[in-house]
Amino acid sequence: MFDSSSPTLKLQFAGATDVGLRRENNEDAWWAGSLADLAKEPLVEATGAGEFSAGLWLGVCDGLGGANAGEVASRIALTETQGTLATAPRGKVDETLAREALDKANTAVLRASRSNPEWAGMGATISFVWVEGGTAMLGQVGDSRIYRWRESWLEELSVDHSPVGRLRQAGHLSESDARRHPSRHVIDQCLGGGDPGLLPDCSRIDLVPGDVLLLCTDGLTDGVSDAEIATILAAAAEEERTLPETVAELIKQANRLSGRDNVTVIVARCVAE
Template sequence: MPPVELTWGAATAVGQREDNQDRYLAAPPVFAVADGMGGHVGGAAAAEAVVEALRSLTGGETTTVEAIRLALQRADGEIRAFQGPDKAGAGTTVAGVALVDEGNGPQWAVFHVGDSRVYRWHEGRLDQLTTDHSVVQELLDAGYISDASAATHPQRHIITRALGVGPRPEADVVLLPVMAGERFLACSDGLTGELSDAQIAALVGAGNDVEKTVARLTSEAESAGARDNVTVVAVQVGHPGTSTGATAPR
């Protein structure tokens, strides 16, 4: 199979926070967002550890699911080994997509730990590909609360799985075929906490290129209040050819 043509972009905003504990990676074949937690220093360091572990997988046309899992496990161990009171309790979520080859040519591996999300836009439809590892999601799944009440639930920010804290986490990974014209969006909960899926769909499907799309998404989240850091990475599949892209400054 010839190389997959990709176009990508990324943008981040501090929002109402004092600093930015989100980090992102937009370097083929991996596109991911990490949302750090546990204090200004610790959260940023945890997110950076994940991004750097995933960065080791870049530079080629594809990676593997095993390599992704090993990179996340390595980052998890590094975060747990952090020293000093300013890094106590540090952890991070991660969500992203990567082109992998498991023996049958390129596929997308959609992976995540925590409540950062991956969406897919294709043929006029936005689908959430990840399921939040959160208390609210468990309440939703059990039928105890409704979608309407989830957005304002007092425990909406409590996650049940993260790298660096709690039980050793296992990333959820789903494989999808590569399809021309599809667009993937990885984002921290700073975006989904401010914009509904309908609002995100309207912006992703507005016909703008990926660079303008991520800029619009972060801008709209800021206009809505941006109580948290907002980070978005988008990647679009074109036709067989050469990969190109751009990334906005942090």
């Protein structure tokens, strides 16, 4: 096993967001980069790289609430979660701190929703990966997703916080049936949403050289199957396609096969240098 505490273990990443074909407003938000920096605003399109030892954070959010409220909620969820981790002492990933970051984000979204009648009930999903000191942690609230491609195998690391998602992951619904289910967009966990209770998933994940991570909102998985995602990520793992090209291809396929929703994608490759 590769010693993941080596300072030469890095993540290379690229990400982008697209409004899709049917929406007028983009309520997704994403950010990726060093925890030496604050995510003051979501990114639109960017690439970068960083060492594990320095602290890295990658995250996507999908806003809920209609009008501009979803956009507000996703931005708050992103900046509050990343900000809590960015201003903490550097060292290693910590589950307690990850949950604290999500709790603070939840409180911030709830507070903002109560400050403006037009934002009442707004919320956001979040899926993030926090890497530090040779260890990685996943954080999840809602139905955005995190996948890992490793040695010709695509694994869904996150768990959908939705009735349909749990049926699919338990094998009671096929992927295609879940995609067509009338309740496919109903979720029972989000940041904000008028419910002060929060039960996020926070768990350690392992990363080794050659792994490719995908973080995405449901605008991608609404149309693109896991098999199609696997084919696209395999090309990135073999460096047959650059990371920005991989992101662009995933978004292109999402719009070709669905286009009903905003789509946001981050692809990251673990390398040893």
